[in-house]
Amino acid sequence: MSSIDATANAKTIIGGHKSRxxxxxxxxxxxxxxxxILVFAFFAIAAPNFLTTGNMLIISKHVALNAILAIGxxxxxxxxxxxxxxxxxxxxxxMVAGYLVLYGIDLGFVGVAYSVQxxxxxxxxxxxxxxxxIGGINGLLITKLNVAPFIATLGILYVARGSALLFSEGxxxxxxxxxxxxxxxxxxVIGSGTFLGLPVSVWIMVVVALGAAYLATRTPLGRHIYxxxxxxxxxALSGVNVDRTKLFVYMxxxxxxxxxxxxxSSQLQASHPASGETFELNAIAAAVLGGxxxxxxxxxxxxxxxxxxxxxxxxxxxxxMGVSSFWQTVIKGLVIIAAVVVDQVQQKLQARVVLQxxxx
Amino acid sequence: MTETHPIGLTxxxxxxxxxxxxxxxxxxxxxxxxxxxxxxxxxxxxKSTLMKIIxxxxxxxxxxxxxxxxxxxxxxxxxxxxxxxxxxxxxxxxFPNLTVAENIFVGHEKTRAGIHIxxxxxxxxxxxxxxxxxxxxxxxxxxxxxRIGQQQIVEIAKALAENARILILDEPxxxxxxxxxxxxxxxxxxxxxxxxxxxxxxxxxxxxxRIGDYITVxxxxxxxxxxxxxxxxxxxxxxxxxxSASKEFPKTGDHQLGNEVFRVDNVCLPSPAGxxxxxxxxxxxxxxxxxxxxxxxxxxxxxxxxxxMAQHPNSSGxxxxxxxxxxxxxxxxRIRRGLALIPEDRKRDGLVQIMTxxxxxxxxxxxxxxxxxxxxxxxxAAKAAEFVKRMAIKIASLEHPVSSLSGGNQQKVVIxxxxxxxxxILLMDEPSRGIDIGAKAEIFRTMRRLAADGLGIxxxxxxxxxxxxxxxxxxxxxxxxxxxxxxxxxxxxxxxSAATPNLxxxxxx
Numbered sequence: 001m002s003s004i005d006a007t008a009n010a011k012t013i014i015g016g017h018k019s020r021x022x023x024x025x026x027x028x029x030x031x032x033x034x035x036x037i038l039v040f041a042f043f044a045i046a047a048p049n050f051l052t053t054g055n056m057l058i059i060s061k062h063v064a065l066n067a068i069l070a071i072g073x074x075x076x077x078x079x080x081x082x083x084x085x086x087x088x089x090x091x092x093x094x095m096v097a098g099y100l101v102l103y104g105i106d107l108g109f110v111g112v113a114y115s116v117q118x119x120x121x122x123x124x125x126x127x128x129x130x131x132x133x134i135g136g137i138n139g140l141l142i143t144k145l146n147v148a149p150f151i152a153t154l155g156i157l158y159v160a161r162g163s164a165l166l167f168s169e170g171x172x173x174x175x176x177x178x179x180x181x182x183x184x185x186x187x188x189v190i191g192s193g194t195f196l197g198l199p200v201s202v203w204i205m206v207v208v209a210l211g212a213a214y215l216a217t218r219t220p221l222g223r224h225i226y227x228x229x230x231x232x233x234x235x236a237l238s239g240v241n242v243d244r245t246k247l248f249v250y251m252x253x254x255x256x257x258x259x260x261x262x263x264x265s266s267q268l269q270a271s272h273p274a275s276g277e278t279f280e281l282n283a284i285a286a287a288v289l290g291g292x293x294x295x296x297x298x299x300x301x302x303x304x305x306x307x308x309x310x311x312x313x314x315x316x317x318x319x320x321m322g323v324s325s326f327w328q329t330v331i332k333g334l335v336i337i338a339a340v341v342v343d344q345v346q347q348k349l350q351a352r353v354v355l356q357x358x359x360x
Numbered sequence: 361m362t363e364t365h366p367i368g369l370t371x372x373x374x375x376x377x378x379x380x381x382x383x384x385x386x387x388x389x390x391x392x393x394x395x396x397x398x399x400x401x402x403x404x405x406x407k408s409t410l411m412k413i414i415x416x417x418x419x420x421x422x423x424x425x426x427x428x429x430x431x432x433x434x435x436x437x438x439x440x441x442x443x444x445x446x447x448x449x450x451x452x453x454x455f456p457n458l459t460v461a462e463n464i465f466v467g468h469e470k471t472r473a474g475i476h477i478x479x480x481x482x483x484x485x486x487x488x489x490x491x492x493x494x495x496x497x498x499x500x501x502x503x504x505x506x507r508i509g510q511q512q513i514v515e516i517a518k519a520l521a522e523n524a525r526i527l528i529l530d531e532p533x534x535x536x537x538x539x540x541x542x543x544x545x546x547x548x549x550x551x552x553x554x555x556x557x558x559x560x561x562x563x564x565x566x567x568x569x570r571i572g573d574y575i576t577v578x579x580x581x582x583x584x585x586x587x588x589x590x591x592x593x594x595x596x597x598x599x600x601x602x603x604s605a606s607k608e609f610p611k612t613g614d615h616q617l618g619n620e621v622f623r624v625d626n627v628c629l630p631s632p633a634g635x636x637x638x639x640x641x642x643x644x645x646x647x648x649x650x651x652x653x654x655x656x657x658x659x660x661x662x663x664x665x666x667x668x669m670a671q672h673p674n675s676s677g678x679x680x681x682x683x684x685x686x687x688x689x690x691x692x693x694r695i696r697r698g699l700a701l702i703p704e705d706r707k708r709d710g711l712v713q714i715m716t717x718x719x720x721x722x723x724x725x726x727x728x729x730x731x732x733x734x735x736x737x738x739x740x741a742a743k744a745a746e747f748v749k750r751m752a753i754k755i756a757s758l759e760h761p762v763s764s765l766s767g768g769n770q771q772k773v774v775i776x777x778x779x780x781x782x783x784x785i786l787l788m789d790e791p792s793r794g795i796d797i798g799a800k801a802e803i804f805r806t807m808r809r810l811a812a813d814g815l816g817i818x819x820x821x822x823x824x825x826x827x828x829x830x831x832x833x834x835x836x837x838x839x840x841x842x843x844x845x846x847x848x849x850x851x852x853x854x855x856x857s858a859a860t861p862n863l864x865x866x867x868x869x
Contacts, residue, residue: 218733218734219733219734220726220727220735222735223726226712226719230713230715231712231713234708234709234711234712235723236691237669237701237710238691238723238777239691239695239723239781240692354756354760354761355378
């Protein structure tokens with residue numbers, strides 16, 4: 001083969017594939033969204049009653065919980081870490097919320113026979129602070145004591161779950177209807193109220209998602225999170241405060257978990273110390289399904305939200321079709337693996353396209 | 361050297377096409393046994409591709425390979441190794457957690473009955489190889505404990521252990537000290553006598569002339585010159601590499617030096633091995649001055665720059681910028697005060713490879729585009745575009761990952777990132793490492809221009825020619841100490857002798 005032939009050959013190969021490649025890339029780029037539409041369309045046809053308002057509201061309430069956790073998880077994973085403790089933080093925060101609604105804080109331990117009662121806003125703020133603080137402990141263990149994120153958050157998973165059980169000696173706090181006298185009777189609104197026809201919890205998810213997306217794309221802190229996950233040393237030498245950035249993502253993840261804890265205890269009007277168990281796995285699944293790279297540096301909030309919806313609709317739709325819960329678990333696992341495989345294909349294809357553009 | 365060397369491997373009409381680019385065009389290459397076949401060319405000229413094809417890592421799209429007159433197709437690297445082709449990559453492929461012996465035999469362990477690893481046999485063989493390579497390295501040492509230069513020697517031992525008849529060395533000296541280079545050259549001569557055909561790739565031209573028997577120059581995938589090394593000089597190589605003889609180093613522009621802008625006072629860094637990695641170093645840089653810091657590997661130059669850039673909390677000493685002491689302990693604080701570092705290892709320290717060119721350029725200056733919390737992507741993109749133009753970075757789009765650029769263009773991104781912080785002092789650690797001659801010349805011109813604009817530059821290099829040609833003042837470091845200080849125009853001999861205060865001891869070892 002002469003050199004001219006070879007060059008011409010190369011050109012036709014590239015030329016012929018070009019339009020198809022870019023269409024395929026677009027499809028791959030939107031894959032989670034495409035998957036969402038397909039899953040949705042499938043159940044709309046196959047499952048009776050799937051496409052009813054009531055069912056949509058139930059799904060969106062379920063999805064909101066997982067999505068909020070997954071948003072926090074996405075930041076942690078982009079920064080190159082992992083947070084296994086979120087499910088336990090949900091449980092602990094639910095218990096704190098329940099305790100505050102039922103009992104307030106008894107000042108007996110400082111020798112005053114008086115207990116301070118809180119209104120709904122105050123309860124929420126305290127619970128959120130608890131979540132942020134536990135996230136902060138994760139962050140400090142990881143940045144200051146150099147504990148691997150997997151280990152640090154695994155430890156806190158147990159500590160937080162144990163603490164939740166200790167709170168009530170394993171019992172449930174029932175009847176969290178609050179007390180109008182203290183202004184805590186509005187507590188149930190978080191989980192069961194609606195605003196403009198949508199559950200409040202869904203609105204919370206929307207606000208958290210928009211805030212997180214803004215943070216990720218339009219603030220220096222967001223950029224730093226990507227940089228730390230992409231190349232920690234390179235980021236540090238560029239003047240990025242790596243420790244502070246990591247501390248932030250774990251605190252933010254803790255905050256998200258606290259929000260979920262509040263929503264759950266309010267929804268059920270009860271706090272159960274086991275609530276939130278294995279939630280961390282669903283959150284990781286949603287983030288990964290949405291295109292977040294476990295090796296850090298890559299991921300988008302919008303992707304995570306779509307990922308959470310895919311998981312939620314899949315679970316709900318399969319239940320409505322009467323598929324056994326064992327099969328549901330199997331299917332969820334396969335979907336996650338498929339998502340990552342497709343992601344690899346996309347990365348390879350994209351790298352090739354960029355190389356071509358550079359060569360031209 | 362007039363004896364004829366038999367041709368061991370030939371490539372005829374070799375072509376290699378990657379998506380979107382043709383790396384090799386109708387290449388005819390003869391590899392002579394018992395000789396050093398030098399391969400030279402700018403980055404992207406196709407020499408790595410040619411080398412990978414010989415080693416079986418890549419396959420030709422067109423053309424043939426003949427080994428000892430028999431046409432062969434190497435399916436992969438293992439297949440090529442079976443045919444006696446060994447390769448030592450520039451980037452080390454070693455395992456820091458395994459011992460030297462385990463590294464040498466990884467993948468082809470000496471075993472009893474195919475299962476049980478014969479540690480003793482491996483140890484003995486490794487010790488013999490180390491002796492042959494004149495290294496005093498215990499085969500049981502974990503590889504991670506060795507210096508980079510020693511690791512390179514282990515990599516070579518690994519290829520030798522496979523009884524390679526053809527040995528490809530890609531930039532083998534880039535991490536070696538002068539003494540280690542001498543050892544390597546002795547080993548190469550030894551291998552030549554045993555009839556081994558060596559392919560030798562390097563950017564260091566004077567080294568090629570010294571060690572090579574045959575030279576092949578590549579440009580844009582085409583062989584532009586191929587001959588015996590006799591009578592070859594650097595201008596001939598450069599002319600074939602870049603088309604026309606061009607000056608590698610820009611002339612020193614005449615400009616006035618300003619006041620002292622940066623002073624390092626008594627900086628010390630304790631070494632983990634005891635003693636000091638940086639031993640009471642003091643130096644100063646004036647506005648518009650280029651100070652070259654020369655020294656061999658391990659002289660403590662990079663460590664000094666790291667101390668200046670707040671990477672070693674356990675270092676001591678003082679820094680002054682414009683006469684005022686630097687109290688900031690964080691990198692961002694020091695960047696704010698006007699320090700900027702171009703790290704030696706672009707991949708590891710300079711860039712976030714998976715982020716875009718834009719994001720890498722603005723990484724240190726995000727606060728310039730931020731009001732309150734809000735980062736203006738428009739202002740950011742505009743600034744990034746401005747620097748791409750100013751630094752003449754060749755890109756298709758600002759939004760491509762920085763990893764898609766060539767080494768030279770990546771380096772320009774790193775420099776652009778540093779300049780965007782409007783530094784007063786630029787610290788450059790081996791700014792020309794791993795980039796081709798054309799891009800090097802451009803980087804040097806940029807340094808000159810920046811100095812003329814009043815920036816103080818402190819650059820570290822182990823390239824003697826570079827330090828002599830570029831510097832307004834040459835400082836020499838050895839064993840963590842300042843061992844020499846010369847004005848521009850110093851002689852190479854003086855600089856070398858300052859850099860090797862214990863040369864005699866090394867040579868008589």
